[in-house]
Each structure stands twice: as structure tokens, then as C-alpha cells.
Amino acid sequence: MTKHRVTIKELAKELKISTSTVSRALGDKWDVNPETRKAVLELAEKWNYRPNPISLSLKQQQTMTIGVVIPEFMNTFFPEVIIGIQSTLEAEGYSILISQSNESSEKELKNIKTLEARLVDGFIISLTGVSVNTEYLQKLLDRNTPLVLFNRVSDSLDSPRVVINDYKWAFEAVEHLIDQGFKKIVHLAGPDNLQLSRQRKKGYIDALQKHNFPIEDKFIIPCGLVMEKGVLAAHRILEMEDKPDAIFAVNDPVAIGAMKTLQKNGVSIPRDMGVVGFSESQMAMIVEPNLTSVEQPTFEMGKIAAELLLEQLKNKKDEAVLNKCITLNARLNIRESSLRNGVTK
């Protein structure tokens, strides 16, 4: 067994022909003698020749590597999206470098720069909640770096993106609570610099408005995106003199953190307090009572983000591609945590 990796040069030497001929024979070029090709292919097979991707990268100025930057991967959402991304990109010969920013925008910037230094051919990014890196990302875009945002996007950034209609689904979620007879609905809101947070908040407000419910500032509790923030919010709710009877949370971890805390303090879900989350997590079906939540098509989201990136990779300057914003469908999964009257529809 050859320990050393076989090179074209070695094949050429063995066959007493030049490296360029070997190269041509291996690539499907027309201008090679069939016999020569046969000999080359046979030896390549026998010696288990595999092209060196590094030299190809150097030559062709592309690494066939995509950088994926996500804020966290402790919840199932991003891993699921990544599986979608990989399924599409691997089929095209790309590999994926994943960096997680642990919800820190500094780490996020560092990750992006590292990937850039590594000469990735493109980026697929979901921003951290406190993203302040839009300026840097805009620079990348100005340099025509292929880039796709998903899920946590920034509207100050002009790149292709894959999202769901956060406004619409928040609206539906809150309307569902109203349907169920809940009267005083609080919103555990996400960080305001994320489009997703603002849209979900807007959906909440507009749904209340449509049904002539008052919009009260104290009923919009600023929250992060992690479970601990939900716990904190629950404590605030417990201390309110004018108690709400339902919660619409910006996402599942926050909803679950709040729900568990309320339960520990004697609040019965959904009898005393209805709860609706967002971004369907595995946990929604495990927590008791099962959590009503908006399910996003995670795999598809990854798949489409990857496809948008491939389009850019193949066709860099096309404005039509660069302005694409794909909005995927979603679904409100109604479960016990919000069912006071039984299912309505």
C-alpha cells in the first residue's frame, strides 16, 4: 500500500508520458488517444489516484467550501436547517464550515473573518440577536461575495434571504389565543434589532388591534431568545398586579422557560395562562402540556438558502438573483398549551 498520496506526476512517470497528457486523460478531454486514456485510467484506478483539491483550489481560485454562520446550535432549529444546506451543497461537491457565534456578535464577526481568510466561496448566515455586523457584511456584498441570509436577517442588508412571514404567523398565533377566549395577552419580545422580533411583535400588536384589544406597553416584555430570559419574564409576570391570561413568546425556548416557571409557581397551563411559542422545537412536543407553536420548514429553508447561494456562485452579477427574498410557508401547530375551549378549526 502506498502511504503517500499518488500524484499525476507519478502516474506520468510510470507511464512514461507527460503530466499534461495524464491530466487530459483524467479530465474528459477530447484530444487524447483512447489507448493512452485507457492506460492512464487503469493505472489511476490501480494506484487509487485522487486529485488533490488543494492544488485545484489554488489553480481555480475556489475552495469549494461554504461558510455557514449560525448564532447557536443548542436548539434543533439550526441543525435541522444545516442538514438541508448540506443535502444541497454536498451534491454539488461543496463542503461546509460551520461556525456558531454563541449569540455573541463579536464572535460572529470573528467567525466571518476566519471563514473569509479561509477563502470560502460563499456564506450562509443567520445573525445573532444583537447583530452589529451589518456594516461588515455590506462590505462583503460590495465585493460581490456570494451571501445568503436566513431566519435571522437584517433589513438594512441587501442580500438574498430565506425567511418565513413572521408577521403573518405571529398574527395568526395571537388571533388563535383571542379565539380561545384569552383577553389579556402579553408578548415576550425578542431583540429589537432583529427583523424577526419586530415582525412578530407587529403581528401581535395588529392582531390585538384588529380585535379591538388595548395595546399596553407593560404587556410587551423585552426578552432575549433563550430559555433563561423566559424564566425572568415569568417572574415579572408573577409580580404584575394586573395579571395577563396568555403569553405569546418570540420563540419556543422563551415560551418554555416562562411556562415551566409559571407552573412551578402554581399557575396552571392553559387554564390560568395560555401559552404559544414560535419556531417549533423538538421540545414543544415533550413539554407538558404540549406547546402550541409555529412550525417552520427547517430542512427546506436550508435547501433553498443553499440553492440561492449556488445561483450566485454560478452567476455572480445577476441582479435578479441578488434581490431574491424567498418567503416560505409555515404552520401553526395548535396543542394543549393554548386550548381553553377546544380546537376551533
Added chain:
Amino acid sequence: MTKHRVTIKELAKELKISTSTVSRALGDKWDVNPETRKAVLELAEKWNYRPNPISLSLKQQQTMTIGVVIPEFMNTFFPEVIIGIQSTLEAEGYSILISQSNESSEKELKNIKTLEARLVDGFIISLTGVSVNTEYLQKLLDRNTPLVLFNRVSDSLDSPRVVINDYKWAFEAVEHLIDQGFKKIVHLAGPDNLQLSRQRKKGYIDALQKHNFPIEDKFIIPCGLVMEKGVLAAHRILEMEDKPDAIFAVNDPVAIGAMKTLQKNGVSIPRDMGVVGFSESQMAMIVEPNLTSVEQPTFEMGKIAAELLLEQLKNKKDEAVLNKCITLNARLNIRESSLRNGVTK
């Protein structure tokens, strides 16, 4: 703004010196005129020069990339380990290519081969349950490929590894159930070709034996590692004429799948059935009642796996390194799902 990435050649041209001098000035070599160095560094700074990692890879025959192969990343366990791996390897300038095998050994082999073709400098691997790829991995080892296994290892493979003492903690978990007065404990066992499954099963058997409980074949239910398998196992349990009163599951997903199914069928946990899982997941503290489980030091596991790999990377032939098997400590977190009598200790 230069859109094009600056090369050493361009710096050299601008400064009217040779590329080798520029290279030396940038690298901290002794044999450069301080003034030359200063000029080079200044221009490099000004022009935002960054070395091209591809050409370095080609030259130095290393990609500064590590392949990480895991069976899944839908549960929090592997993502947590990966964070540990990254924290260590990124500090040393390595990047990480993650592939998940979706519990398929074919995909696993494909992933390994892809990473190999990509010329990763080393591997960190946790095997799928049905791993049949030990032969191929042995080939890698024979070629002195730096390789570390963790968590799901194979004892037919002679590589450094990071594990916990599955036997010991299974033993403790089962003894805890016995302590609590449970008399008829079933084991939902993992795939037999995984060392981890066999060890946990052995711990179960030996704990029963120590306390003179009978070992009954029908009480060892072969299971996979995913939640659905726990659901199936629960149905088998519900149909048993001689009903057990406690479950020791090979991992949390299986435990939770079984638990939820039993509950739906009117079995009260822990009154009618005590449940203990393994490999502490986020879900353990969300499921109701909270699940007793063995907590593994995931971050540390990743960190140490990475360190073992770095040792190999730096010191390829050292036998002492190659035979290392690190066993980390763990902890049985006792929660309501197994508490019939109250906490014992």
C-alpha cells in the same frame, strides 16, 4: 478598495524587492533588514494583505482542517461536544468540517471518504450505532492518520479515545432504582455493536446481580438510540403480562419516548414505573416528571478529544499518545422520574 486579494507578489512589486524578502519579512525571520521589514509590514497592513491558506496548504501539505464525524446532531449532546472541540482547535488555527451521518453507516463511510479526499489533517469521530466501518478506519490508522474517537467508540479499533465509564454509571443508575425500591427493572438496550451499549447493559446486569435480582432475557429489550424506539419499547412493555416497575434506558431519547408513551396509556411516572435515562439532554429537565439521567461532561469531552488529536498532529509516531484512552467523570442527576421514596443521599 482593492477587490482582488493582495498577494506577496504585489507587495514585492510595489516595494521593488523580491517576493522571498517579503515572505521573510512577514514571517518572523531573523535575516531581514529592520527597515525592509518595517516597510513590508506597513504596506501589508495598508493593503490588508492576508496570506493565502491554500498555497500554504499546498506547500506544507497540511490543510489546518479537521474532520468531525458524528452520527446525528438533532440532540444537544453532539453540538455540545463540538463546541468543546472547536474551542480547542480554533485556538490552534484549525477549522472544522462537520459531517453528520444521520445514523447511517453508509453515509458515515461516505463522509469519512469525502473528508479524506479533502485532505483533512485528522479526524474526530463518534460512530453510528450500526457501525461497520471499523475496517476502513483501521486502514486510516495504519496510514498513521491522526484520529480520535469519542463517546461511541469501537473496541475493535485501536485509536485514542475519550469516553466515560459507561459500565460504572449504568451500574449506579440501576442501583439507584433498586435503592428506590423498584423490583422489576427492564433495560432498553442500545445496538450491541457499540461498546457503549454493551457496557451499559453489563452495568445493568451486574447491578441486578449484586442485589440478587434475577436477570431475565425478556427484561432486556433491544432498542435503537432514538425516541421512536422508546415508543415501540413502551408498547411492548404495556403488553407484557409480567409488568416491570422501572426502566433503565440506554439514553434519554429512548427513555423519554418510552415515558411519554406509558403516560399516555395511563401509567404514572414514577409511581407505577420509575425511569432513568442516560446522557443528560436538555430535554431531561423539560419533560414531566423531570428525568433522572447520567450527565456527561460534553464540553470537556470535546476539548480533550481535540487535545488528543493535537498531540498526534504534533507528534505522529508516539506510541504513548496512540494508546491513550481517557475516561472522564460523569454524574447521576437524580430527578422525579425515579424517586419513589425521596432522595437517598
Added chain:
DNA sequence: TTGTAAGCGTTATCAA
């Protein structure tokens, strides 16, 4: 102290 030249593995251009 600096420059020249070779080389890492491959492909593309051009000439033979």
C-alpha cells in the same frame, strides 16, 4: 541582507 529558483499538484496555453 537580499535575490534566484525550485517546488507543492494541477491545468491551460501554445508549440511541436
Added chain:
DNA sequence: TTGATAACGCTTACAA
């Protein structure tokens, strides 16, 4: 149909 050569960006003997 094939081969010599240059090039991708960088490092490193070796020569100057």
C-alpha cells in the same frame, strides 16, 4: 495527439 512551460501564492535552500 502529445509535451514543454507557465501559472496559481507561498516558502525555502542556496547563491550572491
